[in-house]
Amino acid sequence: MIKMKNLVLGYKKEKILKDVNLGIKGGEFIGIIGPSGAGKSTLMMSVVGGIKVFDGKFKVLGHDMDGIKKKKLRKIREQIGIIFQGYNLVDRLSVLDNVISGMLSDIPVARAVLRYYKDKELKKAKEYMDVVDMTKYTAKRCDELSGGQRQRVAIARALAGEPKIILADEPISALDEKSAKKVMDILKRVNQTYGVTIVANLHHLDVAKEYCSRIIGINGGQVVFDGKSCELSSEIVEKIYTTQK
Amino acid sequence: MLIEDLRKQSTPFKLTNIVLASMFLMILSYSWVSTKMSFKELFDGWGYMVSYVSGNPEIEGSSYFPPVLDSADLKNYFWAMVETVQMAVVALVMSVILAVPLSYVTSRNILMILIPGKSVLHEFLRRGLYAIGTFIANVFRSVNELVWALIFVSAVGLGPMAGILALGIHTAGVLSKLLSEGNEAIDPGPVEALTNSGAGFIKILAYAVIPQTMPHFVSMVLYRFESDVRSASILGFVGAGGIGFYLFDKLRGFENGSVCTILIFIIVTVWVLDKLSAVIRRRFI
Numbered sequence A: 001m002i003k004m005k006n007l008v009l010g011y012k013k014e015k016i017l018k019d020v021n022l023g024i025k026g027g028e029f030i031g032i033i034g035p036s037g038a039g040k041s042t043l044m045m046s047v048v049g050g051i052k053v054f055d056g057k058f059k060v061l062g063h064d065m066d067g068i069k070k071k072k073l074r075k076i077r078e079q080i081g082i083i084f085q086g087y088n089l090v091d092r093l094s095v096l097d098n099v100i101s102g103m104l105s106d107i108p109v110a111r112a113v114l115r116y117y118k119d120k121e122l123k124k125a126k127e128y129m130d131v132v133d134m135t136k137y138t139a140k141r142c143d144e145l146s147g148g149q150r151q152r153v154a155i156a157r158a159l160a161g162e163p164k165i166i167l168a169d170e171p172i173s174a175l176d177e178k179s180a181k182k183v184m185d186i187l188k189r190v191n192q193t194y195g196v197t198i199v200a201n202l203h204h205l206d207v208a209k210e211y212c213s214r215i216i217g218i219n220g221g222q223v224v225f226d227g228k229s230c231e232l233s234s235e236i237v238e239k240i241y242t243t244q245k
Numbered sequence B: 001m002l003i004e005d006l007r008k009q010s011t012p013f014k015l016t017n018i019v020l021a022s023m024f025l026m027i028l029s030y031s032w033v034s035t036k037m038s039f040k041e042l043f044d045g046w047g048y049m050v051s052y053v054s055g056n057p058e059i060e061g062s063s064y065f066p067p068v069l070d071s072a073d074l075k076n077y078f079w080a081m082v083e084t085v086q087m088a089v090v091a092l093v094m095s096v097i098l099a100v101p102l103s104y105v106t107s108r109n110i111l112m113i114l115i116p117g118k119s120v121l122h123e124f125l126r127r128g129l130y131a132i133g134t135f136i137a138n139v140f141r142s143v144n145e146l147v148w149a150l151i152f153v154s155a156v157g158l159g160p161m162a163g164i165l166a167l168g169i170h171t172a173g174v175l176s177k178l179l180s181e182g183n184e185a186i187d188p189g190p191v192e193a194l195t196n197s198g199a200g201f202i203k204i205l206a207y208a209v210i211p212q213t214m215p216h217f218v219s220m221v222l223y224r225f226e227s228d229v230r231s232a233s234i235l236g237f238v239g240a241g242g243i244g245f246y247l248f249d250k251l252r253g254f255e256n257g258s259v260c261t262i263l264i265f266i267i268v269t270v271w272v273l274d275k276l277s278a279v280i281r282r283r284f285i
């Protein structure tokens, strides 16, 4: 699904990630760990074309990302769901409208503007609200929800786009332990029932170890570990989290 | 040592503050003197004001009080007041239709959604639209509605239509500026989320922008409605419809008792509309 070969990524003139070699297959649950500022978010956002490619080969869902056309990029984006640390929901809209906003590419403009949905769209929305256990609150405005509930709505919205990949940038760092566990459980369920590839930046090492089938460690813009979570020894952990200079 | 630093950092007597305050005082005093403002004259003129308001005892109806309550006149005033409000309603719809698109092209963040590219051409297009939109809004806003009314009276003749066009154009300029401030203050998060999921401009507006700007929009539009009613009530001075026709007529004829009645009509109407808009505003938070 995602292939990176000798990839160099960054902003304007600044190169942030150097010589990245990664291959990500369908159905994987990947945790990216590393100290703050290591380049985790940069790596993740490069998958939807927001980051400059300096050098190397970069393919997402079969498309070359270097110099990609806008139309093609939109096609790719439709197949990728993103979950943000700050949820990025529309506070003044209901849970239902927020979930449906994730499937807008399938709804004609006129119906989208009128918020007039067909049964099959409502059915899909209900299915995803069931997955994240929010069916009880469909009419609630999102500003009345707790952080954990909002993140679950965000997952349902990402699912509504029927993505092949879900990118989650620190999905639980703003949540308490219990809500975080619920969100991670749901991501796991999404991974298993829909076969969606999940790539998550995680602050908590133990959470990453518990949920992810594969862990990628980044430090100072370089991939310093890539393997199963059981292979993550304390030496490697130290290497990931000590600042290089 | 440390306390000294903190004192320096927190003192209100900074050079910039002193310069700003003295500049303000200079502008104020210069303007006050140039315009010959004087408390003394206001005091001395008090007596004249009282005699103007209380009228000449030899001319009937030249006093503001009591207001003249002739039933035929009251009926005329009532319907003229209704027409005034109707003018404001139509003008408001017109100005919203003009102001919303104008406010989008004069909001940098909305322009970035409309024309997202990073190339020189895209940047040029964005700047071009921004400049054109701002220019149009400035012209609409800077020309007073009375002047617009004179222009439109010459085009479409006497009557409320000229007044509606005048109010619509002027308010479109004002609203455009007010709304674009609201547009620029939205949380970019939801926009980013929808952009990433492949939604186009209109869908992003409908799901991420408009829901966020709604309370500000409602509040600004209601404020402009009230202000349009007030303006509409003097557009009759230049023959552009509404209760201003009677107001001007009675003022000119020194029939101040009737002027007072008309003013009461306007004050009560504005007061009622103010109450109504408070109710509407509360529903849109």
Ligand SMILES: Nc1ncnc2c1ncn2[C@@H]1O[C@H](COP(=O)(O)OP(=O)(O)O)[C@@H](O)[C@H]1O
Pocket: A011, A014, A016, A034, A035, A036, A037, A038, A039, A040, A041, A042, A043
């Ligand atoms: N928009 C940006 N423009 C320029 N530099 C950025 C931008 N975003 C992040 N960076 C820089 O890229 C580096 C990696 O940031 P990031 O990917 O956010 O790290 P992480 O997510 O691991 O904390 C940091 O040094 C940061 O300052």
Ligand SMILES: [Mg+2]
Pocket: A040, A041, A042
């Ligand atoms: Mg980050």
